[in-house]
Amino acid sequence: xxTRLIVxxxxxxxEAALSMVSQLDxxxxxxxxxxxxxxxxxxxxxxxxxDRKFKVFLDLKFHDIPHTVAQACHIAxxxxxxxxxLHASGGLEMMQTAKMAxxxxxxxxxxxxxxVLTSMDEADLLSTGVVxxxxxxxxxxxxxxxxxxxDGVVCSAYEASxxxxxxxxxxxxxxxxxxxxxESSDDQSRIITPELAxxxxxxxxxxxRPITRAANPKQVVANLLSALCSND
Numbered sequence: 080x081x082t083r084l085i086v087x088x089x090x091x092x093x094e095a096a097l098s099m100v101s102q103l104d105x106x107x108x109x110x111x112x113x114x115x116x117x118x119x120x121x122x123x124x125x126x127x128x129x130d131r132k133f134k135v136f137l138d139l140k141f142h143d144i145p146h147t148v149a150q151a152c153h154i155a156x157x158x159x160x161x162x163x164x165l166h167a168s169g170g171l172e173m174m175q176t177a178k179m180a181x182x183x184x185x186x187x188x189x190x191x192x193x194x195v196l197t198s199m200d201e202a203d204l205l206s207t208g209v210v211x212x213x214x215x216x217x218x219x220x221x222x223x224x225x226x227x228x229x230d231g232v233v234c235s236a237y238e239a240s241x242x243x244x245x246x247x248x249x250x251x252x253x254x255x256x257x258x259x260x261x262e263s264s265d266d267q268s269r270i271i272t273p274e275l276a277x278x279x280x281x282x283x284x285x286x287x288r289p290i291t292r293a294a295n296p297k298q299v300v301a302n303l304l305s306a307l308c309s310n311d
Contacts, residue, residue: 083277083307084108084300085136085253087287088116093124100128102296107304109134109161111285125158134161136253136285140193142166145176152190153180160188162253164233167192167220174227189251192224193233197256214238218245225250236276236284243280255285259302273306 086108090096096116103110110133112125117139128135137160141148148165155163165177174192181187194217195204201213209216214237221232221242231251234242239252254276276284286303293299 082107082109082304083281083283084303085111085283085285086290086300087111087113087138087255087285089113089287089291090116091119093120096120096124099291099296100131100133103133103300105132105134107300109136109283111136111138111287113138114140122158125160129159136160136162136164137188138164140164140166141177142169143173145169145173148173149176149180152177152188156181156184156188162189162191164191164193167194167224167232171223171227174224174229178228189230191231191233191251191253192220192227192229194220194224194238195234197235197254214241218242221246221250231282236271236279236281239276239280251282252280253283253285254281255287257284257286257289259289259299273303277307 084107086103088096088099088110090099100110110128112135116124125135125137137155141151142165148169152163165174167174178190181190195213204213204216211219217234217238218241221234222245224232225246231253232242233253233255235256236254239254242250242252256271257273257276259272273284290296290299
């Protein structure tokens, strides 16, 4: 599967999640399982999605002592997920230890680091005690993830180009906050259209509510894929 589209399954019940999955094609998109759905349904649900031939991005944003995060990544790899993430703010040692936990796998999941959540803006970052400008802090975390030999980062598409400049074109930029021009921003602060995200250097676009809340999810996916293809 070469699609750049990742559909976020942000649901609070199994029936709704599976109803959406039944409307999606594993040749057209990967699926993101986050904390809400994983807490509800656990690893068996992830296995079910993999059995349906979907690539699964396990979005649990691990952030703990290095050994604990490494073990969590090791277990995620055993589940057969395609991508897993952790918080870059956990530090260089945590990221390096997690990466080493996956090195022995012939086929391992992509390991990416969350920089700054796309729901946060400059004021939110300052309230946590980070005085550096948002872009500077994102770049600092991305460089640390690159030093740890991770595969890429989760970031806003607005920062993708800057990250590529400093970490190289092969360093992945996975970007949430994607919205069609007519869509609400919901709880995202740094949002962008699919076309602009690709031009900025995004490798994978994470799209949730614009698809999962649509009256016709298949048509929204088709529109997104058309937009992606026209910009490749």
